[in-house]
Each structure stands twice: as structure tokens, then as C-alpha cells.
Amino acid sequence: MKRRSLLAMPAALGLGAALTTRAQAQEKRTLAFVVNVSADFWTICRRGIDKANREHTDFNMEMIVPGQASAAEQRRIVDELLARKVAGIAISPINPANSTEMLNRVASQAVLFTSDSDAPNSNRAVYIGTDNVAAGREAGKQMKRALPNGGKAMLFVGTMDADNARERVQGIREELQGGNINIVDIRTDESDIARAQRNVEDTLARYADINLLVGLWAYNTPQIYQAVKGAGREGKVKIVGFDEDGLTLRGVAEGVIESTVVQQPFEFGYQSMVGMVKYLNNDRGFIPANKQIIIPTRIIDKSNVSEFQGQMRDLLRGR
Template sequence: MKPVSYLIACCATAALGLALSSCGDSAAPETAIGAKPASKSAVHQAAPGTALKLAFITNNSSEFWKIAEKGVQKANAELNINVEMKLPETGKVEQQKKIIEDLVSQGYNGFAISLISPADETRDIDKAGQQLNVITHDSDGPQSKRLAYIGTNNFEAGKVLGEALKKAMPNGGKIAAFVGTLAADNAKQRLEGIKKAIAGSNLSVAVTKEDAKDMTKARTNVEDVINANPDITALVGLWSYNTPSIVAAVVASKKTGLTVAGFDEEDGSLQGIADGVVSFTVVQKPFEFGYRSSKLLFELCTKGEAALPAEPIIDTGVEVVTKDTVADFQKRLADLKK
């Protein structure tokens, strides 16, 4: 779900995007909110000449992942490999577990995964790591033995959103936050980051609503909060599809005076900014998730231990898109999707 778009650098550096960083075997930074990662699995180096079987697993089929797929495609072209996209259509843990099981049984050499529920999937990740290389992206599993995490430092991203809310709402107010599930580390960490940033201010998170990735419920959750909580003055979407759902509900309700904000660059969010319904969105770099995950999987298989980055967390950064910057951002996004 997933963190600004990799898009700025993508235009500035020949469609690749922001600079790469590295990862390794040290205590996790604030991304994991104090969680200490488990020891890593062994690196599985493939025999020379092996036709590598690699996969990039998302946590749902959101539009967000189409940009990550572009990154995967770029790595495939550069490295002459074939990293396959695996999208659990239902966004359910059981479906993602089945994908993991299938990849292991089919002799894959490695995969990168955005975990739907890290606590429920740690055992699956560790078991898979006994036979192939496993890294995480977007939503980490710091207690697992994954080899690295590539994606947004979601705690820091939450703090960025919280700071932006303080500027947008100098008089304070009550916030309602919407997400698929708070069991996912990225959602939990974003919310914790928001709370950290607004601590000591007149802002507070009063309501949280989960929709289990049900698009109908994502909207009705917002409608219910608007109708039942007249004192709520800010609506925040923690996952990419939540902000467009908020926009639809707010427009239908005709209620004014609400500050709407969220994460990622779905069309509904960007149009909401252009129309003045959304104040801002904090965007990640999904292109970079795909590109850098694919490249690291390839290097782990071909170089072995030498490919392990120096730090276990690769933070890809974020960007705040506002009404002043949305047109330029949309242009860069369109260029990336070509």
C-alpha cells in the first residue's frame, strides 16, 4: 500500500527515479517502531547459468501497483530476467499465503512481498526463506528472517502527514483515519507516525475505521463517520484507495469544512486535490519498490552473500503533493506510465 513517488527522480534521471540506498543486519530503525528484527535467513545463490524464477508479490490489486510494475519491467529489461507480478485479487492473507506456497513448490529462486498481515505470515516467510531468497517491500515483516526491506519508512511518512495536517489545521480538530487493516505494518506505522507528529497539538485521532479492502465498505465507513460524528474535522486515508473513497463520500454528503488528506497518487486523490476537496497527499515511490526489489533479488541469486546491503532497511522517501504542485506531479506521473 504501500510512501511519494519515485517519480521526481524518474524524470530527472532518465526514467529510473530516486537514488538507490542499501540494507543489512542491524537493529531496525523507527520504521519498525522499536521492533527488533530476527536474524536473517541464509542467502541462496543459484548455480551459474540458472534461468532464475523470481516474483514480486503485492498486497492487493490496487492501481498503485501498476507503477511498481513499471519498475519491475525496467529491471527485467536491464538485467534480462523475468520477475513475475503476483497480485492477490482479494487482498486476503489466505490468498497471499497460497501464492507463497505455490512459489516454493514450483522451485522459485526468490520473491519480494508486501505483507498483508506480518504477524500471521512470519512463519510462512521464514519457512520459504529456507529454500529461496525472501525480501519485503512496502509492508515489512521485521520479526521475520527476510533478507531486506525496500520501501517507505512508514512511521516517518506518517510524521510527514501529521506535520502537514498541523499546518493545514492550525486551530486543531479531531481526525478520523480510514484503512484496509491496521494489522499491516505500513498502516499501523503510518498511524503511529501521525500521532507522534500531532502530539502536544490541538489535533487528535478520534476514530479509526477498517474496511478489509472492501471498496464498498471503504466508502460507507466514511459516510458513517460523517453522519455520526459531526465533531470530526479531518478525514485521512492511510491506504491508496481510501482517499478516493473519502472524496466520493464527502462530495455526496455536500459537507464543507472538512480537511481531507491521504497517501499515494491514485487518480481520485489527485483529482480531489485539483478540485479543492483534498488538501494534500503523501506519495511514495512504487516504481522504485519494483525496480530495486527486482534488482536485489537478481543480485542475491547471482552474487550470494556479497549482494546483501549494509543496512536491512532501504527507505525510498516521500513527497507531499498539494494544489500548488499537483499539475506538475500529474505530468511526471503520466510520463512514468508511458
């Protein structure tokens, strides 16, 4: 009997250790980052979240990509997260103007940050991301560089319901004011990538005199690039884009795309998670008076695209 008890002891100790480990894991608080659409842009953001989690192993940190890019899908995800009693949510709201009630519900039960697209009328603690009006002005400068003699331009974006889309267009219009570049229209696709490419193909077919196509969201510029190449209009139709999708960078390297305004999604993820940890630990000193932490943009063109592509490859591989 004594021998049997001694033999059972390691198993009992092992079970006890396993239960302790499981209990510790269950005690970890969860922080979630809810994005707006599936794109490499958010894969880079995820690397920032991973880094933050390595530094704060007492938290579970996760990214959630909606099955479809809609405010309703984001609301469903948020409801599930609140039911799980997560400690904090960072979100890129698809339609912030019509999501205030949902966002305020989050803020009443957890820490709420916005990123990429703001919701200033909500009770979010802070926005971490790009100054999208300023980014729009940078895109406007690139448009003027692409068409020094002026011409006709078409803009493409997922939806004009998102603050980042409206603000980028505002910045572009401000930069182009009084100049000789005319924006013919803004085509939206509701984050449907097939529709995004059809929008470009339709524009190329209907407007023989179009000079410039501008993609405002990460997936728009690759669709423009493919449609322009498919139509054999490289060099005849200029392209200016946003973000650092692999096809966008290839187009810049080839000279088919003039330039792209890139953000720093790695910092969106990293600073959102680290910021929520601080907030939960009652450190609010990092939040500015205007409740906006602005991450600067960069212009990528043929002069620096090769180096930037290497940096992106490393980030996407998790190096």
C-alpha cells in the same frame, strides 16, 4: 531422396532452434513480486519491475495481485510460487506478525525481500520501501497544516495488522502529540473498497463536527474524496491522504484534498528485482547493516500536483 532430405533440412534446423529457444526460456529463473491489494499504486510498481526485466533478460520477472486482500490468499500464492521453484519473492505482507512461519519457509527455499510493509521478525534478506513512521510524521504535519486551529480527525485504513498501517499511525500520533488535533478513531475495512466508502459515509453521518479525514492506504483517500463530495461537505471537511491514485490527485488539483504523502512504488519494484538479481549473484554489498533500504516520500499539494499528474500518466502508460 536427396532432394527430400534437403527440403527437410530447414524444417529440422527450425525445430532445433525452437527447442533450443524453449530450453533457454525454461532455464530462466523466476522472480515474483506479491502485492497486497489491487491498486494503481502497484501498477506503477509493475513499471519498475518491467524496467528491471529489460535490463536482466536472463530472468522472468512477474507481479502477482491476490484475488482477495488476505493473508490466507497471499499464503496460497506463495505456496504455488515455491512449488514452481521460483528463485526469489518480494512481498508486501498483509499480516506480517502472523505470517512469520510462511515467510521463513520462503527464505529457506528462495531469496525473500519485503517491500511496502516490513516483517522484521522474519528471515527476509532486506526491506525495500518507505520508513512508515517517518511517513506518518509527514502526514501529521499535513494534518496540522489543514487544521491550524485544531479539531477532530478520523483515520481510515485496510487493516491495523499490517506494519505499514501501525507505523503510519504511530508517526501521526508522535507528530500530533501535545497539539490540539484529536483522533476520534481508526476505521478499518479489510481491503473491501465498498466497505471503505461506507466507513466514510457513516463517519460523516454520525459525526457532524468531524473536521478532517485521513486515508492511510492508496484506495482509502479516493473513497474519502467521493464520500465527501457526495455529502456536499467539500471545504467543510478537510482531507489528507497517502499515495497517488488518480482520484486522489484529482481531488488535490480541485482543492478538495489538502495534500497526499506519496511513496515511490516504481522504485519498490525496480530495486526489489535488481536487488534479488544481485543477491542471487552473491553480491550482498548493497544491503545496509539494518537490512532496510528506505525510499523517501514526497508531499503533493496544489502547488505541484499538475506536474506530478503528468509524471504519473507517463509511468502508468509505460513511458
